[in-house]
Amino acid sequence: MSFASGPSRWSDVWLTTAARGISSCGDFLAASALTLSLQSAGAGGMAVSGLLLAATLPLVALAPLTGRLADRIDSRTLLAVTGLAQAGVCLALAYAGHPALVIALVALLAAGLAVTQPVLAALVPAMVRAEDLPRAGALNQTAGTLGALAGPALAGLLVGGFGARLPLLVDAGSYLALVAAGLLIRTRRGGRRRPEPTAAGGAHPTWRLRRDPLLFVMVGTLAAVVGAVGAINVIEVFFIRETLGSTTTVYGVVTGAWTLGIVLGGWLFARLSRRLADDGALLGAGLALLGGCCLAVLASAAVPSALLLVPIWLLGGVANGGDNVFNNLLLARRVPEASRGRAFAVFGAAVQGAGMAGYLVGGLLLEVAEPRPLVAACGVVGLLVVAAVAAPVRRAVRAERVATPAAALPGVVHLEVDRASGAELATPTPSR
Template sequence: MAVLAAGLAVTQPVLAALVPAMVRAADLPRASALNQTAGTLGALAGPALAGVLVGEFGARLPLLVDAGSYLALVAAGLLIRTRRGGSRRADPAATGPGTATTGWRLRRDPLLVVMVGTLAAVIGAVGAINVIEVFFIRETLGSSTTVYGVVTGAWTLGIVLGGWLFARLARRLVDDGALLGAGLALLGGCCLAVLASAAVPSAALLVPIWLLGGVANGGDNVFNNLLLARRVPEASRGRAFAVFGAAVQGAGMAGFLVGGLLLELAEPRPLVAGCGVAGLLVVAAVAVPVRRAVRAERAAVARPDDRGPAVDRVAAAELATPTPSR
């Protein structure tokens, strides 16, 4: 499992970096939503297919099918045609104060530092819900495994819907500061959904609440991917997505650990409420540094000696102007 995860630590940033390289700037929000939908549907279909195969054939066949799926990923990678060398049009989607074509570092971009730090902090505060939810739904609310699957699937479905819903809005948010602020608001929506779920008397009421939470989650994912693609030079995007993924995964691991420890001390319902409150407190705490980073970003763009990046930002805005819907 560790070797497999090490491989995914390479392939996932690579695939994430390929998306903005393969589509126009104006189509990036929709492409991000499409990529997220494919991954989410796969995450939904995989366990269901595994359950059927294990029930019919045992564990060996599903593992072989899973291995085949990774080989299929290798084949798909070989089919992707990329250009190497030669002259290429400048990438207007990755121009911002402090960005450069070489030597990119996350710490040099305050807006991205705040984005990654905010998301990691919120996931760390709320992440315990991933452990607690099993006991909350199955034991506290007395639900069956089927109902548990429906409830957790509601959040996943919401992620898909949120990706497409907010992809339209993302095309209109040509200001990176506005994109960051909107993402913070959606993170607050996720935490609010977790807090509201602690008050339900039955699992059926969790479905609409978690559906809305998933919508906010999916929208925030699109905003984060778009912000990274806009501000990071193309040659450094793989590293940027790797840093971003490491922060998210590390915070998630901390949440799992905390969730397991807390279940030894308290009942699931108050812990669910505590996760929601903790997440909202983090969102409120980071609102000030987010506002400061946005102000600094806008001041840098407007500064006379930054005419180059400002002109490029206008070009990026023109490329991101919405086109008529399909």
Template structure:
């Protein structure tokens, strides 16, 4: 991995951290506001699932392009242009009335996110020395997750008092933080600054996910579970608001509790991840944590009041955050440094694509069933998916431990292992409105 040759640029780290936190908060604020507006207007599950699909499809479809853009185009140019485009799109969204126009603008907004997400992820390591990267990564990832925590809660308050327009206007302003960061951050990546392979490491073939069986199984297992349990993302607003009869404020509090759990789980399991030097052990532990997420969803179906969801979803979020840590660590260990921006884009696209399947399933089932049994069904489906992928995971781990060689991914340096273990949460979130930055 490339690091700054001089002292760490902490001013750049703090600028990137602030930009990520503010824009992430705005992104979740808009997603939650639109979801609440649809539900309050009497829209059904298909409308909500359509909105979530529009917010996710560009992240999947554009991943092959945006991952390469993040590695090849000047990071300042990408942040400024994408930030301005997203601010303008969100401003138009605040005054859009026709549902088709709203969905189209949401998709355009997500296209900008598909660009800025890998740019920021790949930019932070270039700001600091190797020894400082764990702290810088932790700060940046935590800011994004805290923004995702604040967004739904703020949406619940603002929508209840002012309707959906004000949250969308606030979101438009939040994207200007990306523009400011792009202009003020001195560290730049991409363009003529693209690193070449060093003599020590040599050239390596272009990275491909399919060349690493352990990563293939990791992505496949996570995608299967996200597809199975992903209907909860559509069902939750109807379950909390209608079945449990809660206000928009309580809805924001409940959904935010899962995200808070991700923050706590990220820091908690980062300590454990440093001790797991075996990649197979990481994969198995991540699968167990996915099972914990599904158990939390299943348990939530039995609650009589919405506030009782808070501790259950907090526990589910802790498991989700730990799984994110292990996923990041596996990717950082097994992907060449020059290809990590594209690797994270490919990984994110696979998971988001699986989530789209869950959105569609949830929207269709809400037309024929009540929310409470659907919540229980999502939890059961997730647990069944965990059980179904356990055997392929075991086989991949056994093959890894027997010494089957990796085709294209060199063994990373110790600094890479320390950096990856310190990243608290950058993977898939199983029970939030849309993926975080």
């Protein structure tokens, strides 16, 4: 798979990192401000669920289109135009009053995110050499999670002191970072490009997720676990604010603990990933980390006060960050460069779609049950799903090791059987 042919462009990596961090902070700032505003106004679980669904549905529904846009249109154009559009939408959102208009604008804002996510994700592997990808990925993830860490905490402070409008105005300004990144980053994708050649001199066939059983199992496993525990995203604000009786500021601190753990886990497991050249080992380690996330959710149901959630969710975030590193590395290793935008869009859509199911279930369950037992149920169901998918993961890993024994030899060109059509594809294994 194609990575940077010369030295890694770390200046581009840092620009992408800064843009993602700033825009991520704005995203979580707006989401947390709107969630807290709804809860403080007396809205129930279905209202919060509806808001989260509006923020997620475009990421799923538009994935087939936005993934192709990321691969076919110049990345500079996409980032600049989308960033300006999102800034305008967020400015309108700050002054919107009717709930229906707010939901519509949130959905429109998410449509822009559906474009920028695969663009940025696919740019990073093109900026660096294969051996530098774990470090670059950890930097990029750190930016996103630090933004997610700062966003809820900042929302808790600003909403408590100034209401929801100021956080939304700050969010509108944060999208201008995407415009600056689009203009300054030298690495570009999309536009006028020729298909990536294979070792046989031809062009890669159209990439399909189902043609790679290992990636297919990885995406399915993560989506299943996210769907099982996704209701926690709706339940947590009621659990922390009402069951545990905490302030909006404490809510921001507690939710930020998980994202801080993601930062720590990203760097810890980026170092470990260098020892896992075998893709099957990455998949198995990712499943174990997903189990750690579910254990953290289950343990959180027993706490008597919100501050005790901080160390538990910190550990859960570490596991989450490690799984993110392994997933992104698998996608970058196994997907042709020309199709990475679509691959990251498909991956994001599967996970976000599973999360939508969790949002809906969480909103419904809050109408009939208290938050604490629901938090415990999320953890238990998540662990059961991890146990259920362990067998398919083992089968996929065994099949991968039988089908591609040459993958362990750096620089070797091996034949990979297309399980869907039976054709043999010549795939160069990058040196590590």
